[in-house]
Amino acid sequence: xxxxxYKDVYVFAEQREGKLQNVAxxxxxxxxxxxxxxxxxxxxxxxxxxxxxLAPTLIEHGADRVMxxxxxxxxxxxxxxxxxxxxxxxxxxxxxIMLIGATTIGRDLGPRVSARNRTGLTADATKLEISDDEAHxxxxxxxxxxxxxxxxxxxxxxxxxxxxxxxxxMQKMAADKGRKGEVVDFKVNFDEKKIARVKxxxxxxxxxxxxxxxxxxxLVSGGRGVGTKxxxxxxxxxxxxxxxxxxxxxxxxxxxxxxASRQVGQTGKTVRPAxxxxxxxxxxxxxxxxxxxxxxxxxxxxxxxxxxxxxxxLGIVGDLHKIVPMLTERLKTMQK
Amino acid sequence: MNIVVCIKQxxxxxxxxxxxxxxTLIREGVPSIMNPDDKGGLEFALQLKDKYxxxxxxxTMGLPQAEAILREALAMGVDRAILLTDRKLGGADxxxxxxxxxxxxxxxxxxxxxxxxxxxxxxxxxxxPQIAEHLDLPQVSYMEDLLYNExxxxxxxxxxxxxxxxxxxxxxxxxVTALASAVQPRYMSVSGIVDAFDKEVEVWGADRINVxxxxxxxxxxxxxxxxxxxxxLKPAGQTFEVSPEEAVELIVNKLKEKHII
Amino acid sequence: xxxxxxxxEELFLQMIREFAEKEVKPLAAEVDEEERFPEETVAKMAKxxxxxxxxxxxxxxxxGTNLMYGMxxxxxxxxxxxxxxxxxAHTSLCVAPIMENGTExxxxxxxxxxxxxxxxxxxxxTEPNAGTDxxxxxxxxxxxxxxxxxxxxxxxxxxxSYAHVFIVIAMTDKSLGTKGISAFIVEKTDPGFSIxxxxxxxxxxxxxxxxxxxxxxxxxxxxxxxxxxxxxxLAMKTLDGGRIGIACQALGIAQGAMDETVKYTKERKQFxxxxxxxxxxxxxxxDLETKVQAARLLCRSAHYKKDHGIPYSAxxxxxxxxxxxxxxxxxxxxxxxxxxxxxxxEYPVERMMRDAKxxxxxxxxSEVQRMVIAGKLFK
Numbered sequence: 001x002x003x004x005x006y007k008d009v010y011v012f013a014e015q016r017e018g019k020l021q022n023v024a025x026x027x028x029x030x031x032x033x034x035x036x037x038x039x040x041x042x043x044x045x046x047x048x049x050x051x052x053x054l055a056p057t058l059i060e061h062g063a064d065r066v067m068x069x070x071x072x073x074x075x076x077x078x079x080x081x082x083x084x085x086x087x088x089x090x091x092x093x094x095x096x097i098m099l100i101g102a103t104t105i106g107r108d109l110g111p112r113v114s115a116r117n118r119t120g121l122t123a124d125a126t127k128l129e130i131s132d133d134e135a136h137x138x139x140x141x142x143x144x145x146x147x148x149x150x151x152x153x154x155x156x157x158x159x160x161x162x163x164x165x166x167x168x169x170m171q172k173m174a175a176d177k178g179r180k181g182e183v184v185d186f187k188v189n190f191d192e193k194k195i196a197r198v199k200x201x202x203x204x205x206x207x208x209x210x211x212x213x214x215x216x217x218x219l220v221s222g223g224r225g226v227g228t229k230x231x232x233x234x235x236x237x238x239x240x241x242x243x244x245x246x247x248x249x250x251x252x253x254x255x256x257x258x259x260a261s262r263q264v265g266q267t268g269k270t271v272r273p274a275x276x277x278x279x280x281x282x283x284x285x286x287x288x289x290x291x292x293x294x295x296x297x298x299x300x301x302x303x304x305x306x307x308x309x310x311x312x313x314l315g316i317v318g319d320l321h322k323i324v325p326m327l328t329e330r331l332k333t334m335q336k
Numbered sequence: 337m338n339i340v341v342c343i344k345q346x347x348x349x350x351x352x353x354x355x356x357x358x359x360t361l362i363r364e365g366v367p368s369i370m371n372p373d374d375k376g377g378l379e380f381a382l383q384l385k386d387k388y389x390x391x392x393x394x395x396t397m398g399l400p401q402a403e404a405i406l407r408e409a410l411a412m413g414v415d416r417a418i419l420l421t422d423r424k425l426g427g428a429d430x431x432x433x434x435x436x437x438x439x440x441x442x443x444x445x446x447x448x449x450x451x452x453x454x455x456x457x458x459x460x461x462x463x464x465p466q467i468a469e470h471l472d473l474p475q476v477s478y479m480e481d482l483l484y485n486e487x488x489x490x491x492x493x494x495x496x497x498x499x500x501x502x503x504x505x506x507x508x509x510x511x512v513t514a515l516a517s518a519v520q521p522r523y524m525s526v527s528g529i530v531d532a533f534d535k536e537v538e539v540w541g542a543d544r545i546n547v548x549x550x551x552x553x554x555x556x557x558x559x560x561x562x563x564x565x566x567x568x569l570k571p572a573g574q575t576f577e578v579s580p581e582e583a584v585e586l587i588v589n590k591l592k593e594k595h596i597i
Numbered sequence: 598x599x600x601x602x603x604x605x606e607e608l609f610l611q612m613i614r615e616f617a618e619k620e621v622k623p624l625a626a627e628v629d630e631e632e633r634f635p636e637e638t639v640a641k642m643a644k645x646x647x648x649x650x651x652x653x654x655x656x657x658x659x660x661g662t663n664l665m666y667g668m669x670x671x672x673x674x675x676x677x678x679x680x681x682x683x684x685x686a687h688t689s690l691c692v693a694p695i696m697e698n699g700t701e702x703x704x705x706x707x708x709x710x711x712x713x714x715x716x717x718x719x720x721x722x723t724e725p726n727a728g729t730d731x732x733x734x735x736x737x738x739x740x741x742x743x744x745x746x747x748x749x750x751x752x753x754x755x756x757x758s759y760a761h762v763f764i765v766i767a768m769t770d771k772s773l774g775t776k777g778i779s780a781f782i783v784e785k786t787d788p789g790f791s792i793x794x795x796x797x798x799x800x801x802x803x804x805x806x807x808x809x810x811x812x813x814x815x816x817x818x819x820x821x822x823x824x825x826x827x828x829x830x831l832a833m834k835t836l837d838g839g840r841i842g843i844a845c846q847a848l849g850i851a852q853g854a855m856d857e858t859v860k861y862t863k864e865r866k867q868f869x870x871x872x873x874x875x876x877x878x879x880x881x882x883x884d885l886e887t888k889v890q891a892a893r894l895l896c897r898s899a900h901y902k903k904d905h906g907i908p909y910s911a912x913x914x915x916x917x918x919x920x921x922x923x924x925x926x927x928x929x930x931x932x933x934x935x936x937x938x939x940x941x942x943e944y945p946v947e948r949m950m951r952d953a954k955x956x957x958x959x960x961x962x963s964e965v966q967r968m969v970i971a972g973k974l975f976k
Contacts (some may be wrong), residue, residue, distance in 0.1 A: 043507035079465070079475060104497050110476045111462035115431060116470035120558030123430075123460035124348045139562060145349050145457055151564040158558035168595050201492070204423050205500040242596070263422065275596050284865050298587060299574070304577060314590045316577030322580040323587075329595065331582050407608055524612045524647035526659035533605050 006159035010095040012086070013044040013058055014105055016077070020054050023101030025172040027165055029126055031099055032173060034064035036139070037130040040096065043067060047085050047171070049075035052183070059181035062173045067186045068095075073195060076203065077105045078297045083112045088188045090117055096159040097138055102164035110164045114186045118154035122163040124295070128170075168274075213262050216274045218244025221264055221291070224251040225280020225301060225320060230258060234324045235279055241331045247271065249281050265290035279320040283308030285299045300324070337390040337484070339381045340444060341411065342437055342451040342467065343374040345402040349456045370405040375451025377479075377514035379521040381450050382413050384484060391415050393444070397425060397437055398414075403537050410532040411524035417535070422542040424450035427554030430458075434466030436552045439545030441471060447508040448491065453478055453515050474512035475503050480518040599917070606788040609665050616645070628803035629948050634759050635803055643714020647684060652692060657709035665758055665836075667845040671896070674849025675856070678952035679803035679850055685842035686755035686804075687711070689751035691718025694764050694780070694835045703782065707762055717782040719760035720839075721751035721783075721809050729965055731766075732831065737813060738767040743818045743901050744783060745759040747811040750793065753959070757807030758792045759960045761785050766811070766832045769825060779828035782820045789814030800951035814866035838911045839960045841899045844916035847924035847956035848892045854924075854931035854949045855889055856884065861944070862934055878934065885927050892920040911973040918966035928953040 004280040013024040024044070031042045044063040046054060048070065056068040067089060073081040085108070087267050089095070098113075100106040114121035127141035134217045140163045141152045155161040191195055213219060218240040222232055232246065239246045248258040265287040276294035281287060283299070283306055291297070292311045299312035300320045310314040316323065347366045367595035370378075384390045393416040394409040396402045406417035416439065425436050439447060449471075451464035461477070479576075480501060481494040495502045496515060506512075544554065549558055576586060589597045602610065620641050621743040628635050652658020666688055674681030682832035692711050695703060710716040727733040736749025754763075763783040772775030783790055793808025815899055823831045834976055859882070862873035872878050895916040902909035932939035939946050957963045 003413060009499040081479075083469075092498050102494075107461045109574060111430070111460075112467035112469050112475070114462070115434060115466040118431070118558070119429065120429065121459070121460075121462060122559060124460060137562075144459065144564070145347070148349065148567060149564055152562040153559050155559050159495070193396070194474075197510070198476065198504055201505055203500065203502045218406045275591070286865070289864070296590070296596065298590060299575075301581070304575065307574075309575045312572035312575070314586060315573060316583045316586065317575060317577040318580060318583050323583050326580055327584045327587055334588075334597065386969060404604075404608075407604070407613070411608060420938070447766065455622065500667050523616055523645045526609070526612075526650055526665070528646075528662055529612065530660045546810065 001157070002159070003159060006094045006096040006124065007038075008041045008043050008091075008093075008095055009097040010043045010089070010104065010160065011063070011097070012098070012100040012109070013046045013054070013063075014101050014103060015046070015048050015051055015054060017050065018051055018054070018104075020057060021101060021103065021167075022172070023106075023165070023167040024058070026167065026170040028058060028062040029172040030165070030170040032270065034097060034128060034130055035064075037120045038096075038136060041065060043093070043307065045069070045080060045086065047074045047087055052185075055183045057175070059179050059183075060175040060177055062179075064181050066183045068183060069186050069188055071190070073190055076200055077109075078195070078198060078200060079108055080198065081115060082109050084190055084195075085186075085188045086113045087116050089186060090160060090171040092186075093188055096208055098162045100162070100164045102166050110162060112329070114162050116257075117160075119158040119160060119162060120153075123152040125153075125163045125165050126150075126169050128163065128165065137279070138192065139144060167187050174323070178292065213245055213247045213264065214269045214271050215246075216271070216272050218233035218242045219247045219249040219264070219271060219273045219291075219294075220244055220277045220279065221249070221281060222258075223281030223287075224250055224281050225282075226257075227280075227335040229257055231280075232327070233305075233320065234321065238277070238324050238328045238331075241328050241335075242275070243269060244275065247283075249287050253303055267291075278308050278312070279324060281308055282306045337384065337447045338393070338445055339384060339448045339450060340392050340393045340395055340441060340446050341374070341378045341381045341414070342407075342463070343378060343396050343405055343450070344371045344372045345369070345396060345398050345405045345454050346455050346457040353566055355425045358440065362474045368401070368404065370408055371452050371457075372516035373456075373514060375382065375452070375521045376511070376519045377450040377452050377518055378409060378412065378414070378518035379519045380479070380482060380512075380514055381448075382522065384448075384472075385415075385504045385534040388484060388486065390448075394416065395420060395437065395440060397433060397440075399422070400539075402573040404538050407532045408524060410535050411521055411528035413525075413528060416538070418471065418538045418540055420540045420545070424549065424553050427557065428552060429557035430460050430466060431558055432552050432554070434463045435470055435493045435547055435556055436542070436545060436549070437463070438467045439547035440472035440540060441551075443545065447489070449473070449509070449511040451511070461513070464511060464587050468511035471503050473509055473511050474506050475513070476506055477513040479514045482512060491551035602627055604808065606665065606668065609661075610668060610672070612645075613647075613669050614745070617672045617676045621673055621680050622676035624633075625945065626948065628677065629677050630802075630942070632802045634760070634805045635677075635680060639683060639714065639717065639965055642680075642684065646716075646930065648687060648893060649692065649708075649712025650688065652696065652708055652712040656696075656704055656712060656787030658712040663841070663903045664897060667841060667896055669909065670842050670845040671849040671852065671893075673870050673923060674846040675853040677681050677803075678846060678850050678949070679801045681846040682755055682801050682804050682843075683717075685839065685846055685860065686720060687718045687741075687760075689839035689842040690755075691760075691762055691764050693838050694720075694822065694831060695782070696879075697834070698780070698831055702819065703822065705833035707782065714765060716754055716761035717759050718762045718764070719754055719756040720835065721754050721763050721765040722836075723753050724749065725752055728916055729962060732829065733841075734778055734836060736765070736767040737771075738769050738779060738781060740769075740818065741815075744815045745818060745933075746815065747779070747789070747814040749811050751809040752793075753796065753961075754809050755804055756927055757809060758795065758805045761811065762887070764822060766828050769828075769889070771935060773826060775829040778832070778956070779825050780818060780822040780831045782844045783811075783814065785813055786814050788921070798955070800948070800953070802951075818876050836960055837913045837941070839894060840913040840917040840966070841903065841909075842962045843956055844892070844896045844899070844913070844920040847917070847920035847953065848889065848896055850949050850953050850956065851885075851892065851920070851924040851927040854928045854953075855882075857946050857949070858931040858934050858946065861938075862900050865936075872934070881930060885923075885930060887921045888919075892916070892923045895919055911970050914966040914969035917956075917961065918963050918970070920928075921953075921963060924953040924956050925950075950962045
């Protein structure tokens with residue numbers, strides 16, 4: 001393998017039912033940065049059926065070139081035809097770097113492609129950079145051991161250097177309607193016999209009702225300061241707006257306001273959501289033990305000495321009964 | 337039906353601590369367990385055994401002490417246990433690991449290969465699909481449920497998606513990667529534990545798998561760890577005593593900054 | 598004996614701990630509060646073979662050891678003493694005497710169902726006027742043709758209303774004193790047998806402790822267990838085994854209270870530091886930890902002797918005496934370490950302290966254990 005034959009940063013532009021996934025645009029933003037560091041191009045790989053119309057959006061968000069593989073076999077994501085298409089692009093174009101969103105699709109496609117092309121794949125990277133020394137190494141950093149440890153991975157002698165990337169971590173570029181780029185149709189010879197080994201029967205979408213608060217990504221949690229079931233209604237409205245769940249401290253469970261299955265803390269559940277909004281929770285040690293590992297903690301409490309502020313990323317001393325409904329309204333107007 | 341379940345011994349990451357000075361894992365006192373997704377996969381296999389009389393084999397690649405999870409699997413009811421262990425296999429990344437395990441599987445007559453979706457120490461979710469690729473077998477990952485159709489030798493699989501699920505049909509032989517959350521693994525039975533130590537755990541070395549040296553172990557690993565370090569602790573946040581209007585602004589900005597909205 | 602766990606015991610511990618944490622602990626407070634027999638837990642225990650640990654495989658058991666059975670009682674009691682005693686009474690007081698004294702027919706009839714947990718076992722010795730002085734039995738059994746006819750009552754019977762099989766001790770010839778006592782197997786469907794009142798207890802409130810009533814209760818002749826007139830010895834030997842089970846229960850309660858106290862004292866801050874950092878806490882806890890470990894070794898050595906056919910009567914008495922008194926001491930101090938919270942039902946040590954007390958009383962009070970130990974010492 002002659003490493004100098006490989007160049008440019010390739011992004012798998014994941015779409016579902018003709019709708020580009022956010023992560024695709026996030027990856028383009030990062031790819032732009034990486035490509036610029038090496039004076040290379042950003043190439044988006046757009047696979048599907050009748051999806052060419054998505055190409056301009058990809059260019060607006062940083063792609064210099066969009067390779068479109070349009071085929072009936074690519075209508076819904078299936079492991080084998082997608083692997084064959086990406087492999088054909090690798091063989092023909094020789095990418096240096098390839099980024100794929102760490103979604104259920106990307107985490108299925110990535111390893112299959114890496115094994116077929118006998119190259120390395122870093123999983124769920126949260127940081128990607130080109131080293132600023134002479135080597136210009138591509139460094140991929142990811143959490144391991146349940147997030148306790150970060151590891152920086154290299155793929156020195158194999159190409160492409162592949163990584164799946166966590167959704168929501170990278171920043172997408174603001175859309176630039178004036179950006180220019182080329183759109184290329186790419187033809188793939190599929191191995192239909194191999195593809196026929198797996199058949200899609202149906203895809204079912206469901207609203208996930210996350211009764212298990214330990215699985216929820218966003219929790220709006222209430223304590224004594226919430227008071228009554230009416231108070232929790234306000235929290236529920238905010239949670240719905242944020243796409244999260246409500247949880248509570250022990251005080252509210254004992255008071256019969258909340259179900260025990262939603263209790264956070266030592267005698268309840270340990271949670272680690274992306275956002276934990278503690279409303280009217282003072283933050284007894286038993287409660288903190290169950291939530292202090294949350295990625296972002298915002299606390300609203302009347303008592304400025306409440307211990308919850310010690311662990312909060314953002315603390316608001318104030319009346320949740322005023323702030324929470326106002327915040328909900330604000331988010332609603334932003335949606336529109 | 338012959339089923340092979342690939343399992344891994346992992347440190348219980350909920351109990352892992354990091355030495356803040358050196359940035360290394362404190363492994364002392366951390367219990368080793370059977371990886372939860374693998375255990376979920378094993379339960380699916382044992383259910384097929386209960387229903388169709390399938391013969392279930394477990395295989396693990398690791399250090400000799402990984403025998404513990406093989407005994408656990410025997411106590412849960414599997415028929416055969418294989419420990420793939422060899423210095424030559426050490427230092428492997430996911431690709432080299434999958435090459436070695438695929439090599440072992442190639443020597444066996446298998447209808448269904450089950451792996452866990454991912455291991456809690458690495459969280460890569462790569463080894464299952466990569467094994468399938470090396471063996472040129474079809475695979476479905478994120479399996480929540482499966483049914484077997486004896487007449488057509490096909491599996492009907494429910495695959496988890498972020499916003500729902502898919503139902504897929506796959507011909508045997510094939511590979512699935514299972515989710516721990518989809519199933520409640522059975523407990524080892526007391527009699528299973530009593531018998532587990534009378535059964536043989538087969539120990540296989542690299543010579544049993546017939547894979548070129550350059551495809552296994554460190555030599556067969558395209559990736560390498562440049563460095564590892566503990567996750568940065570976040571600095572203490574700020575607390576504001578402001579009007580409700582300003583408070584809403586502060587919160588909205590924070591949510592934007594962290595890509596929550 | 599080897600003081601470390603074998604690989605097999607380690608695997609067993611892993612299983613029973615996970616089972617206790619996931620299936621038993623979540624119900625412990627509720628079972629206590631509602632004085633409810635945890636039937637669903639017993640069904641789960643049955644499914645994985647816990648109801649027949651030391652029963653040989655030929656009788657449908659797991660073919661395990663008494664050491665393993667003791668570990669199971671300990672680990673269950675660590676999170677729920679009620680669940681611990683259900684297993685202990687079933688195994689030590691019903692399964693064991695049938696295994697040790699039953700005819701082949703009796704073993705075939707009862708052991709598979711008991712070992713699978715389809716049937717639960719119990720043991721009836723204590724009467725209103727025959728507690729520690731067990732020789733004063735007033736329940737009588739009279740042979741009438743091919744049937745024994747039982748009359749009288751038994752009290753404080755663990756598993757009473759949920760059991761299917763009872764080992765019942767009764768007087769067959771009053772003139773012979775303890776040599777006129779015999780043992781019988783009674784099934785709950787036998788005519789003339791009924792369950793009396795259920796006790797309201799201080800602790801182990803989920804275990805069904807009831808009265809057994811025999812009113813011309815007729816059972817087939819072949820239900821006699823062991824030889825005629827040898828019932829007193831059978832009962833005493835059964836209790837020897839049972840005492841190790843209760844010792845393991847007490848040990849589990851003590852260990853559970855230790856776990857809770859270590860956790861709490863590390864978290865609870867007073868005067869600016871955790872109370873675990875105070876030397877008073879550390880020294881007291883070090884003493885308690887030493888006693889708990891000593892109790893464990895006594896329990897293990899007694900079960901080891903039982904497994905290996907070595908006389909263990911005094912060992913069982915020492916294990917029970919020491920474990921029970923340790924459980925009482927540990928739980929009392931655990932409540933003290935928890936302060937006001939420890940006196941409330943918000944923390945499990947309150948329940949553990951109530952549960953611990955019975956271990957100094959049933960299957961021979963601490964005074965009886967001292968008599969047994971002294972009896973061996975001064976014989």
